[in-house]
Each structure stands twice: as structure tokens, then as C-alpha cells.
Amino acid sequence: MSRSISDQFNKTSSNNIEFTISNNRLLFTRIRSASIILLFLYVYFFYADFVLYKGIQEDIYRIHLIAIHVIGFTTSITFLFIHKLFKDKGFPHTKWTTITINLYIFSYVMGGALASINSQQLNGNIYTYIVILIGVASLFPVRPWHFFFILMFTHIFFHIGIYHFHANEKYNLVSEQINTTGTATIAFIICLSLYSYRKRDFQTQQKIKNSEQNLLHLFNVNPYPLILTDFNSGKILLANNKALEFYGVEKEALPALDVKQFYISKEERSLIIEELKTNGQIDNYIVEQSTTDGTKKWVLVNYKLIDYMGQKCMLSGATDITDLKKIETELEMYATTDILTGVINRRKGMEILQDLIEKSTTESVQFVLLFIDINNLKTVNDRYGHPEGDSLVKTVCDIIKSRLTNADIIFRYGGDEFIITFLDKHTNYAEKVWNEIVEILQEENTKKRKPYELSVSHGLYCYDSDQSISLQEIIDHADREMYKEKALIKGWDEGSGPFSQFY
Structure with missing residues (x-):
């Protein structure tokens, strides 16, 4: 526990030192700016001393005023030189930086007190002292207890000075003492408030800085x-x-x-x-x-x-x-692809078409659905074996795919049945593609590569958003059209054949 208290004390001490360095740097900068401004003002002050006040009856007032301005001018030049020395060293944290700042603040306040005491000889005003008290407290947030001792010493000196000129004017003296004491108290409160606010702000900024450093550390070590x-x-x-x-x-x-x-x-x-x-x-x-x-x-x-x-x-x-996505893609492919033909399977195909039907309730959808059946697959299976039947299915599917575009949808509906969907196309386009497929099949047949002929039947249905019909009803319509063509190919009479119950 003692170690924890010691660490906390060291941390607090370190924070105080950092604040003191930061505050001294600010004070040096502000005093430098004030010194430069005063150097220009002293040109006017000296003009007033040597020209405007020339011939004044209270010559001692003029002499004192010149002395105050010369001292102030010299102090400003001296500080600018000291500021350069400390700046070159990076404003080190030493007692001399604090002593230099306090001496300059003291010279400000004492200069105001001397100027107001001197004014008692001419017009009796104390405005210079009051203005400088408020100005110093507002512009230079030194440590409050340092400012307190500066105020106490200069204020006592000021009271002694004005007493010298108002010893026989009791009420004027009391009035000026009350006004300046009230002003000194307000100045101290201003200094205390600004110093405390600046210290709290500095501590807050340090906490933010530490938080950002912690974030940066966690940021860099994150795996x-x-x-x-x-x-x-x-x-x-x-x-x-x-x-x-x-x-x-x-x-x-x-x-x-x-x-x-x-x-x-x-x-x-x-x-x-x-x-x-x-x-x-x-x-x-x-x-x-x-x-x-x-x-x-x-x-x-x-x-x-x-x-x-x-x-x-x-x-x-x-x-x-990436690897998980590849696995997911492969699984998706296996789950949605017909292994024999490489086209999508019935489940995925029906899902796509159902989405199109549902989409048509909110926007315009049009497509032509072709229901395709490979003729004589059972005969090929029985006569030449199922591997040859699979070859027939794959060969026909490859020929069909060769005439389709990427926008067209094809999936295997059953053993020898396929469905093609032409999006945003009309019946004439679908028939044109179908005729091209039939021509290729006939060309293959002329080559006599197989001991059987490649033959397919088709039926189609044209759908648009205005129709109120289910997907299964669309497929059934196309299926019946396909069997009409199959009947013609095989020479069945309409109303006979193995699927006559559908008519």
C-alpha cells in the first residue's frame, strides 16, 4: 500500500512539474508580447514626458514619471533578452524561470502603484494602479500564493505612498484605500480562478493524451x-x-x-x-x-x-x-448445382423463379419459361446402360448452354427435364434460340457419334406482372405444351399416350 501511495505521489508531482513548465512557457510568451507592445507605447510615453508635460508646475511629478518610464522601458528590453536565453534552453524547469516571471509581474504591479502614487501630486487619480491590477490578474495566471505576496507587498507600499499625500484628507484616503483594496481582492480572485481553470484544463488534456497513448498502444499490439x-x-x-x-x-x-x-x-x-x-x-x-x-x-x-x-x-x-468464403462458395455450389450437368439444381432454380414472381408484385417483370424434356432417355438407359444415359443428358445440356447468355437461367428440373428462363424477352426470341439448339442437335446426329439420335421436346409459357398465376401453374402450362410436341414427335394421337390424363 505504501508503494501505491508513493507511486501516486510521484505521479502527482510529475503532473505538477509538467503543468508548471507549460504554464511558465505560456507566461513567458505573454510577457514577451506585453514587453514588445510596451516598447512601442513607451515612445508615446516619452513624447508625453518631454513634450506634453514640458513646463508643468509640478516638475517633481514629471521627473518621477520619466524615471518610472525609463525603468519600465529597461525592464521590457531586459526581459526580451532573458526570454531568448530561456527559449534557447527550452524553458527548463528551474526556480529561476519562476523567479524571473514573478519579478516581472512584480515590476508591472509596482510600476502601476508608483505611477498612481506619483499622480497624487498632479490630479490625485489611482486609475493606473487599478487598471494594472486587473490587467495583470487577467493576462498572467501565476501561482495564486505568489500573486498574493506580490499584491500584499505592493499594496502596503501603495497605501503608505498615498497616505503621504492624503495625511490630512482622511476621507479621500479612506475612499482610495477601500477602492484599491477591493480591486486587489478582485484581482486575486481572478488570478486564482484563471490559474485553477488552466490547471484543470491541463490535467484534462493530460488525461486525454494518456488515453490516446493507451489507445495507440492497444492499437499497435492488436493481433x-x-x-x-x-x-x-x-x-x-x-x-x-x-x-x-x-x-x-x-x-x-x-x-x-x-x-x-x-x-x-x-x-x-x-x-x-x-x-x-x-x-x-x-x-x-x-x-x-x-x-x-x-x-x-x-x-x-x-x-x-x-x-x-x-x-x-x-x-x-x-x-x-477469404478461405472461409471460398469454403462457403464451394458448399453453396455443391448445394445448388447439379453434379452431372453443372447447371443449378431444381431447389435453387425454383427459388430464383419464385423470387421473380414475388418481385412482380412491386415492379414490372417479364420472362419466357421453356420446359424441356430429353426424348428416349429411358430407352438409352435400358439399351446402353445408365452411364450412357448420363452422357446423353450431359451432352444435350452442354448444347443448350452453348446458345444461352449469362442473363438466361437454366436448371435441371428432373432426370431428363430442364427449365430455361429468358428474362425480359418475348416468345419469338425464345423460339429463335430453341431452333438454334435443335439445329445443333441435328448436326450432331448427322455425325453418327452415338448409336442413337439426340432429340428434345419443349413447351413454353410467356409471363408478365399483370398475370395472377403461381409458379407451379406456369410450369404445368409449359409442361403440357411440351407433351403436345412430344406426342407429335412420337406420333401419338392427342388424348392417348402415357400422359393423356393431363389433357
Whole structure:
């Protein structure tokens, strides 16, 4: 416990020393500014002393005033020289810095007291002393107890001085004593308040600084890539070593980088910014990013808005999930892809079409659905075996895919059945593509590569948003059209054949 008390005492002592150095630096700067301003004012003061007051009856007043101004002028020049010496040494924390400041403050206050005492010979005003008391207390927040002793000494001296001129004027003396004592008290209160406020502000800034240093330490030792960016401009302010390694960035190049270049989709980053404006943070956001060498990575990012060094910043912590994303993609592919043909399977295909039907309730949707059946698959299976039947299915599917675009949807509906969907197309377009597929099949048949002919049947249905019909009903319509064509190919009479119950 004694060690804890000792550490706390040392910490407090260290903070006090740091505040004293900071406050002395401020006081030196302000006294320097005041000295420079006074040097210009003394030009006017000397003009008044030697020209405006020339021939005044109270010659001793003029002599005293000149002496006060000469002393003040000399003091200002001396301080400027002392300021340069201390500045060159970085304002070291020594008793001489404090002594120099207090002596200069004392010279200010004493100069005001002497000037007002001297004024008693001419006009009896005490304004100079009062103005300087308030001015010094407001501009130079020295330690209150230092200022108290300066006030006490100069105030006693001032009272003795004005007593010399008002010994026989009791009420004038009492009035001036009351006014100046009240002013001195107010000046001390001002000095105490400003000094206390400045000290509290310094301590608050130190706490903020320590917090920022702690944040910086945690930032650098974090095992995950962390980036701190200016929220408005996107400029990178900080990046830990893991982030530099993750994004392939040299530390020297960091100031010139914009975090936006790591995002493959600029629109997605804009959405992230908008959500941060609303909620202040985003957890577990999955986004695709790019490193400086163009490598694409999937990352799980946590975003948070924070204030750092007076700036509104965005802190982002990333976790590389590229491998997990690859596994997820593979699993998704296995779950949604027909293994034999490589097209999407029935579950995924029906899901896509159902989404289109639901979407049509709020916006315009149009598509043509083709229901396709491979003819004679059972015969091929029975005569040449199931491997050859699989080859038939795959060959026909490959030919169909060769005539489709990326916008077209194809999936395996059943063993020998496929469904194609042409989005935003009309029936004529679908029939044109179908005829091209049939021509390719006929060309394959002429090559006699197989001991059987490649033959398919199709039926279609054209859907738009105005229709009130379910997906299954659409498929049933196309299925019936397909069986009509199959009947023609096989020479069935309408109303006969194995599927006559559907008509």
C-alpha cells in the first residue's frame, strides 16, 4: 500500500512539474508580447514626458514619471533578452524561470502603484494602479500564493505612498484605500480562478493524451489489422503493423493512401458511411476488399466512429475470411448445382423463379419459361446402360448452354427435364434460340457419334406482372405444351399416350 501511495505521489508531482513548465512557457510568451507592445507605447510615453508635460508646475511629478518610464522601458528590453536565453534552453524547469516571471509581474504591479502614487501630486487619480491590477490578474495566471505576496507587498507600499499625500484628507484616503483594496481582492480572485481553470484544463488534456497513448498502444499490439481514418476525407491516420502487412502497404507510403482504394465496390463503402452516420458503429460486416497489389480478399469488418485528436474518425478492425468464403462458395455450389450437368439444381432454380414472381408484385417483370424434356432417355438407359444415359443428358445440356447468355437461367428440373428462363424477352426470341439448339442437335446426329439420335421436346409459357398465376401453374402450362410436341414427335394421337390424363 505504501508503494501505491508513493507511486501516486510521484505521479502527482510529475503532473505538477509538467503543468508548471507549460504554464511558465505560456507566461513567458505573454510577457514577451506585453514587453514588445510596451516598447512601442513607451515612445508615446516619452513624447508625453518631454513634450506634453514640458513646463508643468509640478516638475517633481514629471521627473518621477520619466524615471518610472525609463525603468519600465529597461525592464521590457531586459526581459526580451532573458526570454531568448530561456527559449534557447527550452524553458527548463528551474526556480529561476519562476523567479524571473514573478519579478516581472512584480515590476508591472509596482510600476502601476508608483505611477498612481506619483499622480497624487498632479490630479490625485489611482486609475493606473487599478487598471494594472486587473490587467495583470487577467493576462498572467501565476501561482495564486505568489500573486498574493506580490499584491500584499505592493499594496502596503501603495497605501503608505498615498497616505503621504492624503495625511490630512482622511476621507479621500479612506475612499482610495477601500477602492484599491477591493480591486486587489478582485484581482486575486481572478488570478486564482484563471490559474485553477488552466490547471484543470491541463490535467484534462493530460488525461486525454494518456488515453490516446493507451489507445495507440492497444492499437499497435492488436493481433488483427486495424485502420484509423478521417471520417470525412478517408485519409489513413493510423494503421498497425498487421494492417500494413495485410494490405501490403509500406509505412512510409501510408500518409498518401486513401482507405477508399481498398474497397472494390465504392457504392458499398458509401452505404457503410451512411449507416455509420446513423448508428455510429457496424458489427461483423462482410465486404470484399483489395490489397495494393490487386489481391482480392473477403474480410469481416467491425466499424466504429470515434473522436481522435479532435477529429471525427472511423476505426475499422478486419478479419480475413477469404478461405472461409471460398469454403462457403464451394458448399453453396455443391448445394445448388447439379453434379452431372453443372447447371443449378431444381431447389435453387425454383427459388430464383419464385423470387421473380414475388418481385412482380412491386415492379414490372417479364420472362419466357421453356420446359424441356430429353426424348428416349429411358430407352438409352435400358439399351446402353445408365452411364450412357448420363452422357446423353450431359451432352444435350452442354448444347443448350452453348446458345444461352449469362442473363438466361437454366436448371435441371428432373432426370431428363430442364427449365430455361429468358428474362425480359418475348416468345419469338425464345423460339429463335430453341431452333438454334435443335439445329445443333441435328448436326450432331448427322455425325453418327452415338448409336442413337439426340432429340428434345419443349413447351413454353410467356409471363408478365399483370398475370395472377403461381409458379407451379406456369410450369404445368409449359409442361403440357411440351407433351403436345412430344406426342407429335412420337406420333401419338392427342388424348392417348402415357400422359393423356393431363389433357
